[in-house]
Amino acid sequence: MKLKRIAVEEAFVTEEIAQEWKKVLASKFVEPGFRMMGQTILGDDPGAALVHSRLLDIGAGRLAQMDADGIDVAVLSITSPGVQVFDAVTATRLAYEANDVLAAAARAHPTRLAGLAAVAPHYPQGAAQELERAANNLGMKGFLINSHTMGEYLDDQKFWPIFEAAQALDMPLYLHPREPAPSMVAPFMDYGLYFAGFGFAVETSLHAMRLIMCGLFDQFPRLKIVLGHMGEGLPFWLQRIDNRYLLQVKIGAVRKLPRLPSEYFRDNFVISTSGVMSAPALKLSLEVLGEDRIMFAADYPYESVQEGVEFLDTVDITEAQRQKIYCGNAERIFRLNPSDTVQVLS
Numbered sequence: 347m348k349l350k351r352i353a354v355e356e357a358f359v360t361e362e363i364a365q366e367w368k369k370v371l372a373s374k375f376v377e378p379g380f381r382m383m384g385q386t387i388l389g390d391d392p393g394a395a396l397v398h399s400r401l402l403d404i405g406a407g408r409l410a411q412m413d414a415d416g417i418d419v420a421v422l423s424i425t426s427p428g429v430q431v432f433d434a435v436t437a438t439r440l441a442y443e444a445n446d447v448l449a450a451a452a453r454a455h456p457t458r459l460a461g462l463a464a465v466a467p468h469y470p471q472g473a474a475q476e477l478e479r480a481a482n483n484l485g486m487k488g489f490l491i492n493s494h495t496m497g498e499y500l501d502d503q504k505f506w507p508i509f510e511a512a513q514a515l516d517m518p519l520y521l522h523p524r525e526p527a528p529s530m531v532a533p534f535m536d537y538g539l540y541f542a543g544f545g546f547a548v549e550t551s552l553h554a555m556r557l558i559m560c561g562l563f564d565q566f567p568r569l570k571i572v573l574g575h576m577g578e579g580l581p582f583w584l585q586r587i588d589n590r591y592l593l594q595v596k597i598g599a600v601r602k603l604p605r606l607p608s609e610y611f612r613d614n615f616v617i618s619t620s621g622v623m624s625a626p627a628l629k630l631s632l633e634v635l636g637e638d639r640i641m642f643a644a645d646y647p648y649e650s651v652q653e654g655v656e657f658l659d660t661v662d663i664t665e666a667q668r669q670k671i672y673c674g675n676a677e678r679i680f681r682l683n684p685s686d687t688v689q690v691l692s
């Protein structure tokens with residue numbers, strides 16, 4: 347039987363967002379991590395130019411590449427850091443426009459492309475409204491936030507209207523990485539440690555732990571959060587996180603939650619493989635989280651899709667596990683089956 351391959355963390359950008367990034371990068375107020383990132387994503391070298399042209403294409407070129415790579419369905423989202431480096435008004439407008447562009451692409455190729463909406467977290471009420479539009483009018487399957495927004499994390503209750511809407515609409519949040527927040531980025535700047543191999547995972551796993559420890563999932567128990575990159579390392583840490591949390595509770599250093607940190611992680615989080623081609627990492631994640639909570643992602647155009655596909659095609663797991671990771675879990679979590687698709691109004 348031919349495997350259907352669904353890739354859930356596939357990036358694009360609009361020309362308008364890329365132009366606005368250039369303005370931010372030229373300003374003296376640019377965040378240090380984003381300044382470094384700018385050289386990678388908007389640099390003049392041929393590699394950066396190729397990535398940029400691939401990000402802009404969510405039409406014929408994207409589909410041809412998916413055909414060549416053996417990807418059946420791509421779940422697209424605005425690449426990091428998205429609109430989160432703009433002022434709230436600009437960010438809200440550009441997220442709205444980008445969501446229209448993405449929805450049009452998905453409408454044009456409904457069996458090949460699906461979308462995760464962009465929102466401007468720093469205007470929480472507007473983000474909640476945009477989620478409603480994305481779910482009900484645009485047929486989006488979830489939304490994506492690139493970790494911190496100007497150094498702020500979503501555990502702050504001012505952001506919770508976003509989670510209230512997400513739970514009510516059953517829209518999963520893909521918590522995607524970006525470089526560490528300005529308050530902690532300095533020691534990451536040497537040796538390139540701010541970047542995707544390490545700093546991104548530190549930043550994003552910290553963000554996920556803040557969401558767990560603040561009690562978010564007691565308030566919104568049906569929230570679904572997706573982490574890329576094999577859970578940003580957290581499946582490896584869960585036993586120790588629980589163990590030291592219990593000690594901290596015992597000595598009165600932290601507030602006791604109704605459940606263990608690992609229990610929230612297992613119930614409210616799912617992970618994707620994006621960019622991790624490691625059999626030990628996948629097997630540990632399967633053992634810790636089970637085969638229903640892991641999805642495939644290629645992380646196009648940043649990673650080699652061929653490498654990701656070859657890894658999951660050949661890694662020593664059961665065929666049932668391979669099917670769930672490639673397709674079954676994504677169809678369930680993002681409601682990708684045509685019969686489950688919400689009525690698109692526009």
Ligand code: CA
Pocket residue numbers: 355357522574620645648
């Ligand atoms: Ca990515």
